[in-house]
Amino acid sequence: MLQTGQFRRGRLCVLRGFTPPRNQGMTPGLSGSALTASSLDYDYYLSLAIRAILWAAGKVPAVQIETPEAPRTVLQRESGGRVRFTLSASVPQADLSARFALRARDGHVWDTREEKLAVSGTASLDYVVPRVPAGDYFVDLWVKHAGKTVNWASAAVTVEAADRLSEAKIPESIATGEPVTGKVTVTLKTPGAKQLRLRQYDNYGRLVGERVLPVPTGGGEVAFSLPASRPLSLLQHLEIALLSAGEPVESVRLPFFYRDFFPPRDDIRWVMWDGMAGDSFIGRIIAREFRKAGLDTQYTGLSEWAIRENMWHIPYVTRFVDRKTDWYQEKRTRTQDDLVRDPCLTDPAYRAKLREDLLQAVQRVTRFGTGEFSLGDENHFVAGNFDLCMSPTCVADFREWAKREYRGDLNALNKEYGTAYTSWEQVRPATLEEARKSGNYAPWVDHRRHMETVWAGIHQYAREVIREAVPGARVGYEGSDTRAGTYHAADYWQIMRAMDLNNLYYRDFQGAAVRDFADPGTLYGAGWYGGYADNRNEEFMRWYPWMVLFQGTNSYWVWMGCGSAGAVMAFDASLYPFFAANAEEMREIKGGVGKLLMHAERQHDGVAVYWSPVSVHVREFTPGMPEADDVLNSTVRVLDDVQVQPRVLSYAELEKLTPQRFKLLFLLQAQALSDAEAEAIRRFVRDGGIVIADLRPGVRNEHGTARATGALDDLFGVKQNADAPDLKKAEPELLQPARKLPQAVVDASLRVAGGNATGRAGETPVMIQNTFGKGKAILLNFSWADYLARERTARTAGADYAFWPINEEWRALVRVLCENAGVVPPVSMAPSLPRTQVVRFRSGNAEYVGVLAGLPRDPNAYTAKEAKLPAPRQTTIRFGRTAHAYDVRAGRYLGKVDQVKTLVQAGRARLFALLPYAVSEIRVRTSAVSLGQETRVRAECITGGKPGRHVLRVRFIGPDGKERREYQQSVVAEGGTAELSLPLALNDAPGTWSVVVQDVATGVTGKAALRVTGSPAGSDWSQKAEGEW
Structure with a gap:
């Protein structure tokens, strides 16, 4: 392992026999699981590396130390023994001290001693090993002078015992409420009664269960059970000790998990993309520092270090991409005439293999309390404008879709497609190129709509498979479908029916759509942030978490941890200052503020923005029509800029479109509307609502077929040309009030037919208003699609808010439109x-x-x-x-x-x-409790009226004045009152504790004493948790 040499006057030292992990450099990595790895290994690896460095630098200690020749000293517990070190000095050394420590493999220091020392020539120094349980140890020796280390050495010792624990088995995981059961085989060779002591420790070092059992005379297999306890951590350890005359002869420590100890679903989650150096001892430091910062979940490949540091894991179990166009490959191979997706998502063989792979991936992590699963990062149906998928199975699936769409009426399909099919087996979708040649776009639009069901459907299928193994699991993707486009096959409404986990790259419209379409309980992240170049500053990192919290997020996703240019942690495992600032904001949000807002309903201002995925496809064959994605994102942004909060409304939610819920509907990029959609919009206006459209509303039906008369032409008081639009850029001028608007796309083919045009763009009428029933319809006949693009051109000006003035005309218009609709x-x-x-x-x-x-x-x-x-x-x-x-x-x-x-x-x-009232007091009541029992706390908001729902932050302060962070929690107080129970450990400190309760909304705080009685257990010889490094 160590090779030395000389080159001229220099020394060479080579460490051989291992490949260092990337995060270490000069020392070996883990040789087994991080769940059972000992920190001592890394200590001694570092000792070797430091030795090599000092030797190569010619730093020779004044006192040399030699350890026993044998790599390991073996002693018998019953007879004891000693470890001899040989010290030598070429020059007499006086006033020295020798300090010994005996350390077990788990880092626990069993014995320390110190003695004065002088070395002249060669001398022996013995360490007498005390009677300790059988096992592996290190004897460490430091020779010091005036408090400074002169030299050090370590010797391995194995203590053997005649009586021993031959084998111990417990389940890898159990369910909450189940007892800890197992079997242990005891080999006995000495007389006298023996006992087994069982102690259950959680991952905070809390002793939560203890039992002593007799060992049958002659030993053998002993079955055991510890009563169920209420867990506060996922990872637990069972310590099994063989006792003789009350002394431990040998002990083993076995990890296990509560597999259903899932993350809370009613509070904010903070997720880190990082493997946390899984093959490296540094991984524990990385995981520990992130956990100290407040992160609670590790994402991507499993990090057992994260589990050891009380973090949950979200696995990345698959990724749905088209292999021929995926951007994470050296060269894309798809050609325009290759119209079969790779893999095809309806291929039964692919789905069978996907099912097998998913179940295997899920089974690997179910013991870790995993309740959420990611189906991939940057998933895509296809990357690029490819008209997929025309595989035999997709065409067959299209026929089944068409049967449902046309209610089994082949004649209705033929009428729409302009075909003469005599059986459903003849029906096939069309490509856009084919549709352009035929002039009939319905087979192509239906093809794109079908692909939306296929894309959402594969995620739905994956969720169903995963839920077979983990019922109720939250499943979805992240960083995907961040642009509304026809070839992306992403209908956000269908997507959010298929998943209940989604974290975006932040976009204004997409974030709002996912939030508004999500089912209750969805794990929603409004966007990745972290180590990106424009995130690496305190200003962004203090702004961003509140921005997305106010958008309604309930989870934060950070890319990425440590070890790359995009990391938020430096190579010394300290947080970069920009991320340390973010952690301060996150601690406040996770300290109760986030939960407060999660248990409230985000309000909209009576404004709906309509989502029409069919119109996204129609735009593809409408020359000059602005990009739907630009229009929708600009609309949500400009409304936010005038401090109006909208709700995105789907075509499937038309029953919600009433004047009682919404005063104003923005019908943007809605060329394609079904008769049912058109009627719902007409009814909304007739009953008193106001609708504002931009360009060409309702000129085609839900299959993309041009209507002879626009479905809403009478509503807006116009005549539109469905087949021959004349879209061009012009500068609209409004008359009431007089206002010039920035250049925008208008439809010069539009004619007024009963409405009132209150503006023009050259000869083209704009801002056509029409009273309809109790409401009003406004057709702008222009688009603010470039609102965000105009901003981007102004950002380079190098002044504060340089982007703001350029769009003032658009904001003024939107503000007036809202005010005229009664939206204030x-x-x-x-x-x-x-x-x-x-x-x-x-x-x-x-x-x-x-x-x-x-x-x-x-x-x-x-x-x-x-x-x-x-x-x-x-x-x-x-x-x-x-x-x-x-x-x-x-x-x-x-x-x-x-x-x-x-x-x-x-x-x-x-x-x-x-x-509606002031909070005058938080009244806290406790009752005395014994160690190992559940303490009950009642907290009540004293108010000047009938209290509503509050969120209370509860902290427990021990008799030593230190907060017990493992007991900290935020609780919902319905009606202003909360009662909570908390299991105290058998080794908690007796005495007078303090329970401090703060109302998150008001800051009003109450406090009460908690009397804890009893004598702590587990303080005799056991080690609660692995020693610090």
């Missing part, structure tokens, strides 16, 4: 600050108002240290009603007010609670 946000600011997000959450009669001014520069400017945040600006926030107001982040009462004058700092979130 309940919360307003004067003066209003650029790009300030204002959101509301409601929980019963309580309302929470978030205010967050955006960053005034491109975040890259902060990374490059080219900009600083401007000084805070004063504004008045008007709440629209009088309430007892609290500054949530400051924990400060603001009075019974309808407005507050305050400073708003760009990138720094403000959160206000508006309550």
Whole structure:
């Protein structure tokens, strides 16, 4: 393993026989599982490396130490023995001290001793090994002078015993509520009664169960059981000790897991993409530091280090991509005439193999309390404009889809397709090229719609397979389908019926659609963030977590951990300053604020933005039509910029489209509407709603077939040309009030037929308004699709908010359109600050108002240290009603007010609670409890009215004044009252504890003493947890 040599005057030292892990460099990696790896191994590997470095540098210690010749000294426990070290010095050395330590494999120090020493020539120094349980140990020796180490050495010792534990078995995992059962074989060679002591420790070092059993005379197999305990950690250890006359003869320590100890679903999750150096001893340091920072979940390949540090694991069990176009390959191989996806998602053989692979992947991690599964990162139906999939199985599946779509009426399909099929077996989809040649687009639009069901369907299938093994598992993808496009096959409504886990790359529309379409309980992440270049600054990292929290996220996903240019952790395992700042914000959010908002309902302002996936396909053969993705993202952004919060509404939710729920519907990029959709929109307006469309609403049906008369032409008071639009760029001018708008795409083929055009773009009518029933329909006949693109061109100006003025005309228009529709946000600011997000959450009669001014520069400017945040600006926030107001982040009462004058700092979130009463006190009650029993705590909000739902942060402070973080929790107090129970450990400290309860919304805090009685167990010879490094 060690080879030395000389080159001229220099020394060479080569470490051989192993390949160091990437994170270590000079020492061997793990030789087994991280779950059972000993930190001692790394200690001694480092000792060897340091020895080599000192020798190569010619640093010869004044005192040399030789250990026994044998690599390991074997001693008998019954007779004892000693380990002899030989010390030598070429020059007499006085005033030395020798310090010994006896360390077990788990790091526990069993014995230390120190003696004075002088070395002249050669001398022996013996360490007498005390009577300890059988096992492997190291005897460490430090020779010191004036407190400084002169030299050190270690010798391996194995202590053997006549009586021993031959074999011990327990289940790899158990369910919560089950006892810990197992068998142990005991070999006895000495007389006298023997006992087995069982101790269950959780991963916080808490002793949660203990039992002593007699060993049959002569030994043999002993079955045992420990009563069920309530777990606070996923990983547990069972310590089995063989006792003779009360002394431990030998012990073993076996890990096991509570496989159904799942992460909480009612609180914020913080997820890290990182393998955490799984083959390296450094992995534990990495995992430990991330856990200390507050991260609770590790993602991608399993890191057992993360499990050891009390983190959950989300596995990356597959990835759905087209292999011929995936961007993570050296060369893409698909050609335009290759129209079969690889793999085909309807191929039975592929699905059978997928099922097998998924079940195998799931079984590998079920013991780790895994309740969420990722189906991949950056999944895609196909990368590029390829008209997939035309495989035999997809064509057959298309026929079945068409039968359902046309209700088994082949004549209806023939009429739509312009075909004369005589049987369903003749039906086939068309490519876009074929549709263009025939002039009939229905077979192609239906083909794209079918592919949407196939794409959503494969994720649904995977979820069903996984749930066979883990019932109720949350399954989905992340970083996928971030652009609305025809070849992506992503209908967000269908996608969110197929999954309940989704983390995006942040986009305004996609984030809103996923949030609004998600089923309750979905694990929703609004976007990856972390080590990207424009994230690597404190300004972004303090702004981002609140921005997405206010968007409704309940999980945060960080890319990535340690060991790359995109890491948030340095190579010394410290957090980079930008991420340390983020961790401060996240601790506050995870400390109860996130849970507070999760248990409230995010409010919209009565504005709906319609999602029409069929129209995304129709746009593909409408020359000059703006990109649907640009229109939708620009719309959500401009509404947010005028502090109006919309809800994305799907074609499948038309029953929700009523004037009682929505005052205003933005019908954008909606060329293709079914008769049912058109009628629902018409009914909405007739009953008093207002609809605003941009270009060409309802000119085609749900199959993409042109209508002779637009489905909504009478609603808007216009005549549209479905087959021959004349889309061009022009500069709209409005008459009421007079206003010029930026250049935009208009449809010059539009004619007014009963409506009132209140603007023109050259000769083209724009802003056509028409009263219909109790409501109004407005056809803009232009699009603000380039709202975001215009911003991007202005960001390079190098000044704060340089992007803001360029779109003021669009914001002014949208603001007026909303106001004329009766949409006036309940919360307003004067003066209003650029790009300030204002959101509301409601929980019963309580309302929470978030205010967050955006960053005034491109975040890259902060990374490059080219900009600083401007000084805070004063504004008045008007709440629209009088309430007892609290500054949530400051924990400060603001009075019974309808407005507050305050400073708003760009990138720094403000959160206000508006309550119908003041909270005067948090009353906390406890009752005395014995160690190992459950303590019960009752906390009550004392208010000036009937209390509603509150979230309380509960902390437990031990008799030593230190917080027990494993007991910290946030609890929901329905009706202002919460009762919780907590199992104390057998080795917790007796005495007077403090229970501190803080109301998250108001900051009001209560405190009570908790009397804990009893004598701690497990403090005799056992080691609660592995020693520190």
